[in-house]
Amino acid sequence: MNSVLTLKDSDLITAGQTRQVYQHPEYENLCVKVLFPKKSKKAQRRECRYYRSLQRRNADFSMVAQMREVVNTNRGQGVVFDLIKDFDGNVSRTLRHYLLKNEEPLTQLVIETIEAVKKYLYHNGIVFCDLNTSNILLQRVDEQTYRGMLVDGLAHKDFIPLCNYSVSFSRRKITRAWNRKVKSWNKKYPSLKDKISLFETE
Ligand SMILES: Nc1ncnc2c1ncn2[C@@H]1O[C@H](COP(=O)(O)OP(=O)(O)OP(=O)(O)O)[C@@H](O)[C@H]1O
Numbered sequence: 367m368n369s370v371l372t373l374k375d376s377d378l379i380t381a382g383q384t385r386q387v388y389q390h391p392e393y394e395n396l397c398v399k400v401l402f403p404k405k406s407k408k409a410q411r412r413e414c415r416y417y418r419s420l421q422r423r424n425a426d427f428s429m430v431a432q433m434r435e436v437v438n439t440n441r442g443q444g445v446v447f448d449l450i451k452d453f454d455g456n457v458s459r460t461l462r463h464y465l466l467k468n469e470e471p472l473t474q475l476v477i478e479t480i481e482a483v484k485k486y487l488y489h490n491g492i493v494f495c496d497l498n499t500s501n502i503l504l505q506r507v508d509e510q511t512y513r514g515m516l517v518d519g520l521a522h523k524d525f526i527p528l529c530n531y532s533v534s535f536s537r538r539k540i541t542r543a544w545n546r547k548v549k550s551w552n553k554k555y556p557s558l559k560d561k562i563s564l565f566e567t568e
């Protein structure tokens with residue numbers, strides 16, 4: 367019989383639109399994501415499938431919080447991920463958090479992080495369907511070093527999953543989706559306007 371992980375209110379770290387994120391009760395460097403009641407399981411299933419395909423092709427996870435396992439919890443099925451923390455032990459904050467402060471040098475740091483995410487995704491052929499600024503953390507590795515860490519939004523909705531096998535197919539998808547995303551960020555965040563590079567398209 368599979369054991370059931372007990373999550374308490376006091377383990378809750380934060381929540382998104384669809385999931386609650388809990389500190390794993392047994393491992394301090396892991397978190398458990400549980401869907402809010404009545405939320406569709408579709409996106410989470412899609413995410414798990416895509417992460418497994420990345421794991422199978424031995425993809426570079428240096429800028430993605432790794433998915434570890436699916437577990438049963440007292441609050442429903444949970445997915446266990448690495449919990450991304452800063453060097454001081456605090457859970458890393460999102461790009462959105464830093465952008466809303468609207469102050470330098472933070473905004474410049476966010477811009478550099480987004481450019482690094484662009485290179486990383488393209489180089490590794492990792493596709494996204496929901497790349498918003500709450501799904502990317504700015505991890506403070508030490509006093510001087512920062513890096514972007516993707517914690518949500520990686521997956522695709524394709525029935526024929528060519529992205530799981532072909533980096534060049536994925537890159538074409540990334541190029542189009544990235545340029546659309548940057549245009550939406552330009553509108554949403556005045557401080558990012560025209561600061562993030564687009565991919566050249568043929
Ligand atoms: N692995 C992680 N390490 C640290 N913090 C995390 C991690 N995963 C998520 N978070 C935090 O929890 C928030 C919500 O998580 P997540 O984005 O996975 O939930 P969601 O409900 O699927 O999001 P959305 O609202 O984008 O659908 C994130 O914005 C981030 O602040």
Ligand SMILES: [Mg+2]
Pocket residue numbers: 382383500501518519
């Ligand atoms: Mg999210």
